[in-house]
Amino acid sequence: MKRTVPLLITAAGGIVLIVSFFVPYTESWGEDATMWFDILAAIAFVLGGGNLLRMHLRKVLQQQAGWGFSAITVISFVVTLGVGLLKVGVPPAENFPNHAWSGVYNAEESAFGFAYEYVFKPLTATIFSLLAFYVASAAFRAFRAKNIEALLLLGTAFLILLGRTFAGALLTAWLPERFSEFTIPELTVTIMNVFVAAGNRAIMIGIALGIASISLRVILGIDRSYLGKE
Secondary structure, three states, X not given: OOOHHHHHHHHHHHHXXXXXXXXXXXXXHHHHHXXXXXXXXXXXXXXXXXXXXHHHHHHHHHOOOOHHHHHHHHHHHHHHHHHHHOOOOOOOOOOOXXXXXXXXXXXXXXXXXXXXXXXXXXXXXXXXXXXXXXXXXXXXXXXXXXXXXXXXXXXXXXXXXHHOOHHHHHHXXXXXXXXXXXXXXXXHHHHHHHHHHHHXXXXXXXXXXXXXXXXXXHHOOOOOHHHOOO
């Protein structure tokens, strides 16, 4: 029963969402199922936060390798959660000026808004700036002209990069107006709107077919990986 009931609930939820999408009469069923999903997602956030604290507190208490980073993670998590839940520094809403908790938790004047604007955003910008070097190194390895396919990839990437710069427009500025479609900026637009768009559509169709097949496996109870191990 411990595995049969979750399978039945999953199958019923999937069938309801599919039916509500195609049958207008059952559209409200899908909205109710989505609301239940939001409730379960909120519970999952609580469980995820508890699991994060448990794992990192264990590393701190046992002083395992990298426990200092775990301590920073725990302190940041607790402080951010506390100032967000308690609405520290949040100004009251205009409709309820006498109620301190009536304001929005992520207002610019609040402690949470300050942490988001001046701590979280700079950290994400730093991470993405570091990723740029990894992307450049991966592109250098991927664009080595070892064969015809790699040569085409390298040439296309170079043309697109050149078309996004002022030098690309300058190199083909001498072409007459009737040959404007052969300028590097126009060739870049053609590649992006025709060849890249066709590749994206093919990838999206493949992803959609994969999602449909996995969904059917879950609804029919064939794929039970979300239930954990036996």
